[in-house]
Amino acid sequence: MYRTPKDFMEYVKANNPGQPEFHQAVDEVITSVWPVIENNPKYQSANILERIVEPERSIIFKVTWANDKGEVNVNRGYRIQMNSAIGPYKGGLRFHPSVNLGVLKFLAFEQVFKNSLTTLPLGGAKGGSDFDPKGKSEGEIMRFCHNFMLELSRHIGPNTDVPAGDIGVGAREVGYMFGIYKKLQNQFTGVLTGKGLNWGGSLIRPEATGYGVTYFAQEMLKTRNEDFNGKTVTISGSGNVAQYAVQKVTELGGKVVTLSDSDGTIYDSEGIDCAKLTYVMDLKNKRRGRIKEYTNEYKNAEYLEGKRPWGIECQVALPCATQNELSGEDAKTLISNGCYCVSEGANMPTEPEGVQVFLKNEVLYGQGKAANAGGVATSGLEMTQNSMRLSWTRQEVDTRLHEIMRSIHQTCVRYGKEGQYVNYVKGANIGGFVKVADAMIEQGVV
Numbered sequence: 201m202y203r204t205p206k207d208f209m210e211y212v213k214a215n216n217p218g219q220p221e222f223h224q225a226v227d228e229v230i231t232s233v234w235p236v237i238e239n240n241p242k243y244q245s246a247n248i249l250e251r252i253v254e255p256e257r258s259i260i261f262k263v264t265w266a267n268d269k270g271e272v273n274v275n276r277g278y279r280i281q282m283n284s285a286i287g288p289y290k291g292g293l294r295f296h297p298s299v300n301l302g303v304l305k306f307l308a309f310e311q312v313f314k315n316s317l318t319t320l321p322l323g324g325a326k327g328g329s330d331f332d333p334k335g336k337s338e339g340e341i342m343r344f345c346h347n348f349m350l351e352l353s354r355h356i357g358p359n360t361d362v363p364a365g366d367i368g369v370g371a372r373e374v375g376y377m378f379g380i381y382k383k384l385q386n387q388f389t390g391v392l393t394g395k396g397l398n399w400g401g402s403l404i405r406p407e408a409t410g411y412g413v414t415y416f417a418q419e420m421l422k423t424r425n426e427d428f429n430g431k432t433v434t435i436s437g438s439g440n441v442a443q444y445a446v447q448k449v450t451e452l453g454g455k456v457v458t459l460s461d462s463d464g465t466i467y468d469s470e471g472i473d474c475a476k477l478t479y480v481m482d483l484k485n486k487r488r489g490r491i492k493e494y495t496n497e498y499k500n501a502e503y504l505e506g507k508r509p510w511g512i513e514c515q516v517a518l519p520c521a522t523q524n525e526l527s528g529e530d531a532k533t534l535i536s537n538g539c540y541c542v543s544e545g546a547n548m549p550t551e552p553e554g555v556q557v558f559l560k561n562e563v564l565y566g567q568g569k570a571a572n573a574g575g576v577a578t579s580g581l582e583m584t585q586n587s588m589r590l591s592w593t594r595q596e597v598d599t600r601l602h603e604i605m606r607s608i609h610q611t612c613v614r615y616g617k618e619g620q621y622v623n624y625v626k627g628a629n630i631g632g633f634v635k636v637a638d639a640m641i642e643q644g645v646v
């Protein structure tokens with residue numbers, strides 16, 4: 201048994217050198233669950249800690265593809281199958297130049313606990329490539345997706361591992377990957393989630409992460425007898441998660457004033473209403489433009505080049521772009537501007553210093569693995585519909601999603617209560633951990 205979390209982290213760092221995001225994700229979980237380990241000798245004797253940080257399988261492969269000029273390109277593909285104690289591996293695929301082994305291990309590790317929190321039987325995985333979809337033609341995207349799946353197809357299956365989207369992978373890419381998988385296997389199965397509605401996709405899956413992160417914030421606000429009505433909300437990102445968060449917050453009476461991408465932030469003090477959101481969806485999903493163009497259409501809005509949204513006054517902040525996009529300083533600025541509720545659509549968007557600032561100031565702080573679990577939960581619902589060969593209505597899926605988000609909130613309260621304050625970080629980590637660790641013990645040393 202390691203004597204302290206610090207001891208254990210030394211082991212993790214030595215064993216996984218050069219993977220700072222993975223160290224960060226492990227450190228946070230280990231700090232939360234340490235008292236549980238200390239009080240339960242069964243976890244110590246089964247060496248659960250060392251076992252839970254080691255991926256069951258890490259697959260790294262070459263992806264070659266030709267661009268429109270006929271030039272041959274090489275990228276690296278990955279699938280990290282982290283833990284299958286409570287169900288088949290499940291988690292998204294990310295296509296972004298920043299993808300590397302450490303980033304995907306952090307995401308796969310988070311996914312294990314997130315999936316456990318959903319109440320559904322889902323193990324944890326993550327994959328992707330350092331391929332950059334920006335500026336690529338339709339043909340190039342399709343050829344890359346096909347070549348990526350040519351290898352990945354050997355390692356996945358509807359009862360083995362079910363990938364989905366993440367940054368840079370949406371309905372279009374899932375379509376291309378599904379098409380080639382079906383051709384290779386000669387089987388029409390639910391091997392990916394986030395599929396098109398006419399060929400096995402679930403209603404509400406596109407909306408699910410953004411809606412879920414908003415439902416989670418709504419549950420947190422309820423504990424202080426508050427709701428979204430009249431609140432000013434800042435959101436980062438402008439992709440899938442951010443767009444549907446705007447939609448749900450607006451429907452619930454909040455006013456969203458920012459969106460961003462890796463180049464900068466737009467600030468619209470009048471609020472991004474439904475008509476403006478339709479413009480954003482067309483800009484980002486069809487024309488694949490930059491968020492800056494919003495200010496050409498809506499002249500009242502400002503563009504803050506190279507800035508993130510955290511300097512703008514708000515009561516609620518929803519980080520929905522990427523990891524480590526909110527620093528300790530940003531957290532202080534948000535609080536001093538009146539923000540008291542943060543719900544994370546992105547995975548690990550807040551740096552460790554920022555997390556400490558939120559906790560110290562008793563902010564309603566819904567950490568990613570709880571707050572953004574609505575996406576993978578609805579993927580789980582897509583898998584259920586696929587195996588039953590039927591489709592639930594929009595209402596039915598949304599009701600289930602809402603119930604799951606309420607249940608995750610309750611789990612966080614149950615494990616995270618510290619006097620009057622709920623430490624959702626502790627709640628999510630312990631709530632997610634216990635179920636997986638117990639399943640591992642019951643299945644023996646495998």
Ligand code: NDP
Binds near residue numbers: 367439522573
């Ligand atoms: P999209 O690809 O649809 O959108 C990503 C958005 O984040 C874009 O606006 C992008 O801007 C921005 N972004 C990406 N990388 C960076 C960066 N390094 N710095 C600043 N901005 C960046 O992805 P999603 O909306 O699906 O994912 C957003 C976040 O939500 C991710 O953290 C993902 O892991 C998480 N998530 C997604 C789920 C899903 O179901 N899709 C489920 C749960 C979590 P740009 O165009 O400039 O790159």
Ligand code: 2IT
Binds near residue numbers: 314363572576
């Ligand atoms: O981070 C995530 O939870 C996702 N990208 C969604 C994963 C999924 O399998 O739907």
